[in-house]
Amino acid sequence: MEKQATLPYGKYVMVWFGLLALTALTVTAASLHFGKWSVLAAIIIATVKSSLVVLYFMNMKYEEKIFKIMLAVAILTLMVIMVLTFADILFR
Amino acid sequence: MSYGSAGNALPLNNFRTTKTRYSGIFAWIFSTDHKRIGILYLISILSFTSVAIVIGLLMRLELIAPGETIVKPETYNALFTLHGVIMIFLFVVPGLQAIFGNFFLPILIGARDVAFPRLNLLSWWCYMIGAFMAVLALFTGGGAPDTGWTFYVPYSVRTSTNVSLAVLGVFVLGFSSILTGLNFVTTVHRMRAPGMSWFRIPLFVWASYSTSWIQILATPVLAITVLLVAFERLFAIGIFDPASGGDPLMYQHLFWIYSHPAVYIMILPAMGVVSEILPTFARKPIFGYKAIAFSSLAIAFFGYLVWGHHMFTSGMSDTARWIFSLLTFLVAIPSAIKVFNWVATLYKGAIQMSPALLFTMAFIFLFSIGGLTGLIQGALATSIHTHDTYFVVGHFHYIIFGGTGFAFIAALLYWFPKMYGRLYRMKPMYIGWGLMFVGFNALYFPMLILGWMGMPRRYYDYIPEFHFWHVVSTIGSWILVSGIILIAVEFFRARKHGEIAGDNPWGGVTLEWHVPSPPPHENFDVIPQVTWDTYDFEHGLPEKTAEGASHP
Amino acid sequence: MSTAAHADTGHHLEHHQDHTGAKIGMWLFLFTELLMFGSLFLVYSDYRMQFPADFHYSASTLDPLVGTINTLILLTSSLTMALAIAALDRNRHRVAVRLMGVTIVLGGIFLINKYFEWSAKFAHDLYPGSETLSLMAEGERQFFNLYYAMTGLHGLHVLAGMIIIAVMLWLVARKPRQKYMLLDVKPARVALQDDSERNLLVLPAGEDLHEVHVTLVYEKHEELSRRHLIHLENTGLFWHLVDLIWIFLFPLFYLIT
Numbered sequence: 001m002e003k004q005a006t007l008p009y010g011k012y013v014m015v016w017f018g019l020l021a022l023t024a025l026t027v028t029a030a031s032l033h034f035g036k037w038s039v040l041a042a043i044i045i046a047t048v049k050s051s052l053v054v055l056y057f058m059n060m061k062y063e064e065k066i067f068k069i070m071l072a073v074a075i076l077t078l079m080v081i082m083v084l085t086f087a088d089i090l091f092r
Numbered sequence: 093m094s095y096g097s098a099g100n101a102l103p104l105n106n107f108r109t110t111k112t113r114y115s116g117i118f119a120w121i122f123s124t125d126h127k128r129i130g131i132l133y134l135i136s137i138l139s140f141t142s143v144a145i146v147i148g149l150l151m152r153l154e155l156i157a158p159g160e161t162i163v164k165p166e167t168y169n170a171l172f173t174l175h176g177v178i179m180i181f182l183f184v185v186p187g188l189q190a191i192f193g194n195f196f197l198p199i200l201i202g203a204r205d206v207a208f209p210r211l212n213l214l215s216w217w218c219y220m221i222g223a224f225m226a227v228l229a230l231f232t233g234g235g236a237p238d239t240g241w242t243f244y245v246p247y248s249v250r251t252s253t254n255v256s257l258a259v260l261g262v263f264v265l266g267f268s269s270i271l272t273g274l275n276f277v278t279t280v281h282r283m284r285a286p287g288m289s290w291f292r293i294p295l296f297v298w299a300s301y302s303t304s305w306i307q308i309l310a311t312p313v314l315a316i317t318v319l320l321v322a323f324e325r326l327f328a329i330g331i332f333d334p335a336s337g338g339d340p341l342m343y344q345h346l347f348w349i350y351s352h353p354a355v356y357i358m359i360l361p362a363m364g365v366v367s368e369i370l371p372t373f374a375r376k377p378i379f380g381y382k383a384i385a386f387s388s389l390a391i392a393f394f395g396y397l398v399w400g401h402h403m404f405t406s407g408m409s410d411t412a413r414w415i416f417s418l419l420t421f422l423v424a425i426p427s428a429i430k431v432f433n434w435v436a437t438l439y440k441g442a443i444q445m446s447p448a449l450l451f452t453m454a455f456i457f458l459f460s461i462g463g464l465t466g467l468i469q470g471a472l473a474t475s476i477h478t479h480d481t482y483f484v485v486g487h488f489h490y491i492i493f494g495g496t497g498f499a500f501i502a503a504l505l506y507w508f509p510k511m512y513g514r515l516y517r518m519k520p521m522y523i524g525w526g527l528m529f530v531g532f533n534a535l536y537f538p539m540l541i542l543g544w545m546g547m548p549r550r551y552y553d554y555i556p557e558f559h560f561w562h563v564v565s566t567i568g569s570w571i572l573v574s575g576i577i578l579i580a581v582e583f584f585r586a587r588k589h590g591e592i593a594g595d596n597p598w599g600g601v602t603l604e605w606h607v608p609s610p611p612p613h614e615n616f617d618v619i620p621q622v623t624w625d626t627y628d629f630e631h632g633l634p635e636k637t638a639e640g641a642s643h644p
Numbered sequence: 645m646s647t648a649a650h651a652d653t654g655h656h657l658e659h660h661q662d663h664t665g666a667k668i669g670m671w672l673f674l675f676t677e678l679l680m681f682g683s684l685f686l687v688y689s690d691y692r693m694q695f696p697a698d699f700h701y702s703a704s705t706l707d708p709l710v711g712t713i714n715t716l717i718l719l720t721s722s723l724t725m726a727l728a729i730a731a732l733d734r735n736r737h738r739v740a741v742r743l744m745g746v747t748i749v750l751g752g753i754f755l756i757n758k759y760f761e762w763s764a765k766f767a768h769d770l771y772p773g774s775e776t777l778s779l780m781a782e783g784e785r786q787f788f789n790l791y792y793a794m795t796g797l798h799g800l801h802v803l804a805g806m807i808i809i810a811v812m813l814w815l816v817a818r819k820p821r822q823k824y825m826l827l828d829v830k831p832a833r834v835a836l837q838d839d840s841e842r843n844l845l846v847l848p849a850g851e852d853l854h855e856v857h858v859t860l861v862y863e864k865h866e867e868l869s870r871r872h873l874i875h876l877e878n879t880g881l882f883w884h885l886v887d888l889i890w891i892f893l894f895p896l897f898y899l900i901t
Contacts, residue, residue, distance in 0.1 A: 006730040016723040023715050027708065030899035042895035049891045057726045057884045059877075064664065066281065067671060074675040077309045078682040080396055082689075085345050088400065088412035089690050207665050274672035282665035308672050312680035320793065328773030329789045331687060336789070337782025342690055346683055 007056065015056045022049045100592055102513040103608040110613035124209035125613060130195030131511070132216050137183055137191060140223060144178035145573065147171050152535070152569040155562050158554050165552045169238035170253070172550055174230065176241030177258065181265050182223050184496050185354060188361035189307075190219070190272055192503050193300045195511060197276060199604045200294045202285025202622060204614040207278040211271050218268035225261030229254040240550060242351070245332040245343045249324045256325045259318035266315040269357075273307030276300055285603075287622035291385070294602045294626050295378065298385040299364025302392040306353045306360075310396070314350035317343065344406055348399035356395040358492055359459075360388060362499030363430055366452050369506050370434055372600040373449040374441025377627040380433035387426035394423045401470055405479045413472055420470035427463055431456060446598065447521035451502035454529050458494025462487055465540060483543025489536045498528075501579065508583065509597045513609040514590030520582040527575030534568025601632035663874050670878040674885050677801075681889050684794050688896060691786045698783020704901040705770075706791075707761070711898035714757050715890065721750035722887040725809075725880045732873055737816060740876075744813045747883070751806040758799055762792075791897055798893060801886045808879050816872050 026045040030038060055061040060071065107127045112119045120128055151171050154161045163171065198206055206212050230236040233254030239247055243262075248255050280301045284293065293301075321343075323329040330336045332343040371378045378384065400408060400416030408416075434456055443449075465487040469475045478484060509515050538561035543549075547558050554562065596605040603622075607615055624631035692699045728743035765788075769776040772792055777785055 006726075006733040009727055009730055012723055012726045012730065016719065019719045019722075020716065023712065023719065026895055026899065027712055030708070030895065030901070039900060042899055043892075046892050046895055050888045053722060053884050053888055053891070057722050057887075058881055063667075067668070070668070070671060070675070073305075074309060074678055077396060078679060081313070081349055081682070082686055084397065084400065084412075084415070085349075085686055085690070087415050088341070088345070088408045089693065091409035091411035092407075207662070208669055211669075270673075270676050274669055274676075277672055278665050278669045281668060282662055308675055309679055312676040312678075313683045316680045316683045323793060327792075329793050330772070331786070331789045331793060336778070336785040337691070337695065338786060338789075339690060339694070342687055346687075349683070 006059070007062075012056065015052055018052055019049055022052075102592065102610065103612070105612050106513065106608065106610040107613050108610060122213070124205070124213050126194050126198050126205050126209065126212060127511075127611065127615075129212050129216050130191050130193075133186065133190040133194060133219070134511075136216075136220060136223070137187060140178050140182040144175050144183065145576065147175040147178070149569055149573060151175060152566040154552070155554075156566040157562075158556060158559060166238065168552045169550075170230075170236035173237050173240055177226060177237070177262075179492075180241050180354075181226065181262055182219075184358040184492055185265075185269060186219060186272070187358070187496065188365065188500055188503060189276075189300060189303050189357065190215075190268075192296075192365065192507060193272070193276060193303075193361060196507065196604055197297055197300050198279060198283070199607065199611060199615050200297050200602055201280065201283065202288050202603055202616065202620045203279060203283035204616065204619070206275050207282055208275050212275055215268045215271035215275070218264055218271065222261045222264035222266075222268060225264060226258050227261075229257035229261060233257060242347060243318065243321060244347075245321060245324075245340050246334060248321055249330075249333065256322050259322050262318050263315050263322070266311045266318075269307045270311050273304035273311070276304040277308065280304075285619050285622055287620075291382065292622060292624075292626050295367035295381070295384050295388075296361070296364035299360045299367070299388045302388040303357050303360045306357050306392050306395060310350045310353040310357075313346055314354075317346040317350070341403070341406060341408065344403050345399070348402045349396075352399035352402065353392075353395040355491070356391055358496045360391060362455065362496045362503075363388070365499045365503040365506070366434060366455055367430075368602065369448050369452045369502055370437045371627040371629075372506075372598050373444045373446055373452075374438050375444065375599070375629055376437060376441040377625070377629065378433070379436035379439075380429075381626070383429050384433050387429045390426040391423065394419070394426065398423055398470075401475070404472060404475045417470060417472045417475075421467065424463065424467060424470075431460060431463075444598075446505070447518060447525055448502050448505035448598075450522070450525045451498050451505060454525070455495060455498045455502060458490055458498060458532065462490030462492075462494055465490065478543055480549055481543035482539040482547045482549055485549050486536050486539030486543055489539070494532060494536070498532075501528075504583065506598070507604070508586070509593030510604055510609045510611070512587050512590070513593055514586050514588075515593045515597060516582050516586035516590055520578050524575045524579035524582070527571055527578065529575075531568050531570070531572030531575055535565050535572050536568070538562070538565040538568070596634055599633070601627060601629055601634075606634040666874050666878060667881075670881050674881060677885055677889075681794075681797075684790070684797070685892065685896075688790050688794070691783070691790065692896075695781075695783025695786065698781050699787050700901055702784045702787035702791075703897060703899075706898050708898045708901075710757055710761050711894050714754050715894050717750050717754045717757070718887045718890050721747045721754070722884050724750065725883045729873070729876050729880050732816065732869055732876055735869055737869065741813055741817050744809055744816070744876075748806050748809050748813070751802050751809075755799060755802055755806075758795065794893060795897070798886065798889055801889070805879075805883045805886050808882065812872070812876050812879050816869065816876070 022045055026042055026049075029041045029045065032038075034041060054071075060067060107125055110125070112123060114122050120132060123129065123132075150162065151168070154163050154168055154171075194206070194212065198204065233256070234252040235254060237243075237248075237251070237253045237255045237258045239251060239253075239255060243255065243259060248259075280293070280297060320329070320331050324331065324333060330338055332338045332340050334340055367378055367384055397419040398416060400412055401420045404413055404417075465483070469478055469484065469487060505516075505521060542558055542561045542565075545558065545561075547554055593609050595608055597609075598605075601624075603620060604611070606620065626632070724743045724747045728740045728747065731737075731740040731743060765771060770788060771777065772789055777788060
């Protein structure tokens, strides 16, 4: 039999608690009216949350290296597309 | 020189004769064998292509004289839309990748099939359903779409023609493309034979692998873009509608974020084919294996950085224009690396002439013209002059027809004996090549001239000054098509009645020449242990051919 | 003839699975989803930059409470999905099946909330093409266009995910195939069927056929669940992706007031 690919149950529950806490944080942050910074704060928190989901729920932390490289390529491509489009939108 | 070598019968146990659960045509359209799927793609793609060729001929005939010649202006709009949609989405985007990639990629890396055979079959079905929807759009709703293959908003949203069904067809075709891409990437990562290290895989596989990544990472952008057009037409979600604050330029961005890399989906496998054919007929390892392999990846990546050059006159910001212009020139580097390495491969080789090699040489010549005229349009100032003129049309056809189209025929000439086990006669192919080469240049070079003179693209009518070159161009189209017909007829004949080809008619070294023609079901009795580098003519020749057969 | 029949059956029985390969394929598919929704976020950021005030105002008409509840529901469903996979990995079938059931139910509640939210908007005549919306400011119209397009597509993904999980639930809960029958041991023909009467092996008549050796491979529950595990893991990946997209949709539509 192959070795178990999944983590102990408790670890998933911990991650879930973390996600709940971050949700509470982002809702609170939104009600504080940081003005310009509130969008940035929301996106940073969302990024942290999604990293937790990808790393633990989606098991990325324990996958072979090739998975990480591929994910990096996909995210990089999306970033390139966004940055270059903004080269138009920001200076139009 | 004669290539026909071995025996007078095809191997009894080949992938065409294998018994399966279904019989008759169902043994093909429900087959998960990558080779059968490759043949399915070949037949279906070529059927659609021949329709688009006829449409192209009609357009050229209409343009032989100013004013109305054979069709009304509205019909002409529908014709160029159809020609574009069919040629792009049904021929050159899937073309080499789905036909030759499916048939040869697993064999070239020593695998029995692709990683997901059932997804592979699904991909062909998606292709057929998407194609059917696109074709159905011609006869239903408000009639054939007249937007051009680019479906630019706001016109694509306002026209009464049946754009909705056509774009949904494109959406489904996108699925087909994505499934092929993810299948090939997984196959190359997981199913290489023992000893088939990354730097031993044939260059066609490198090209196909790079192409697959573009299919995966670019196609979804097109999918969502055309879906939004459909949403706007069907549910009034006017995301690109300027009347409700939408930004039509955003459509153009998204469309070209896919459609520029898509040009590399079309050309990269063609470059891979060229890299396979040259060493075989020069009897010499390819020059600069790693340079060609990495330039494929580089082209795939740079392809994402340059889409803005389609929008130089659309009202994009000046900053974006010079950035995109600069980045556009970068793509020339990996393309040029390839061309130099191909030419260097021929140097001091023991060159064996064949129709496949002639088409490959034509590819290099025509692709170079296409590439160099591309630089003119990559430069901002000259691009303003040539934008939306026949210069663009000429440039594009030099790349896609002169490049991908010629390489497609080269690939068919090169691998036909493996796919069908039979050889064609050389003479009709040589003559066909001559006709196509002359016809092609007569058809498209005048377009470069016309564009430079100021003839806009997609126009139904023109001033008398342009008449002469239009006549030359139309005559060129007739010569070109006569060459295509000659070649097609010979292929059709050879398919059943050609001389038996034998396992290795050209004396190639890559793995497909190590298996019988046509290959058996699951390709290899025993998965090969690869101990030699690709294109190593000393150690890589299959034993049977090493003794003689096809050495001239 | 008989060799062909043999090869076909043999292939069926020794059908091996490349765990890593299957997962790579799934991730590649997820990348296409990433790029697809990524493009929509690109459109969103373009319009938001053009109409910051309109976007702020429109967002305030959405109920952040509903959004927050739905966020909690999806996060919890992701947890139950991850736990279901962990349970199957430990051969705890019943636990896995129940957790999958919970995941489907949570997905259903998410969609029901969405339904009420959309209905309320429709009741206020706020939907694409409606008269009220067409009289509003450009930015507000684009906010609602994007709201419907993005949450609508996301909702479709939730629905697709629920269907896939349901199929997996059925597969895991089902009893493994166990019985094989050898039929017709006559000189004329030899056939082997499983309990659903599917032919596993058919050998036609042949005079040189004197002996038939048949190896029966019984599927054990545990082996079967190994085969299901990879499918369930891939299902989980899809479900988590749906969650990921919502993690970004939530603040961008509900919390920018």
